Amino acid sequence: GENVEQHPSTLSVQEGDSAVIKCTYSDSASNYFPWYKQELGKRPQLIIDIRSNVGEKKDQRIAVTLNKTAKHFSLHITETQPEDSAVYFCAAWKTSYDKVIFGPGTSLSVIP
């Protein structure tokens, strides 16, 4: 069945450094790939998304890259700040009415 893997499961970086989280998906028909940030006790918040017709998308310190051939996509956070500390989830699905598959999450800690 469909599967999304996410690595690493935990990540610690010094404030100001970059963080990279990678996800791989199994269904080659997937064409929408969002990233969510979930702070402790709060709802997942969409931070960036990418569709299969685009290879890279940036929004200030956050960027996502997609390699459809290899079926993986990555979240890049530059100049990390303590408030970036949270659990990050990737997801993949085909259409707006498709089953949504989330990765298991990456716990990011930014050390001041």
Next chain:
Amino acid sequence: DAGVTQSPTHLIKTRGQQVTLRCSPKSGHDTVSWYQQALGQGPQFIFQYYEEEERQRGNFPDRFSGHQFPNYSSELNVNALLLGDSALYLCASSRTDQETQYFGPGTRLLVL
């Protein structure tokens, strides 16, 4: 413009009981998806409702059922509760022609 809302915020039940959780979508959204998030894991897709019909379903038993009302709000019902049903239950709303989903704050269910 109100975002996605859910009620109640917390709930404690005993094994064998039944529970109903409620979700009101973001204004302009007509599709509601439900997720179960166990501690330390990513959201697991339960099902999605559109036009008052279940459109997609994840790998959850028939004890999990739902409903969508004409105003697009939705309910999640779980019968014969098990200890393993303890989790954060999230709903997410979207427009049927768009993939982007916005999450509510969740209902934390504890089954004793």
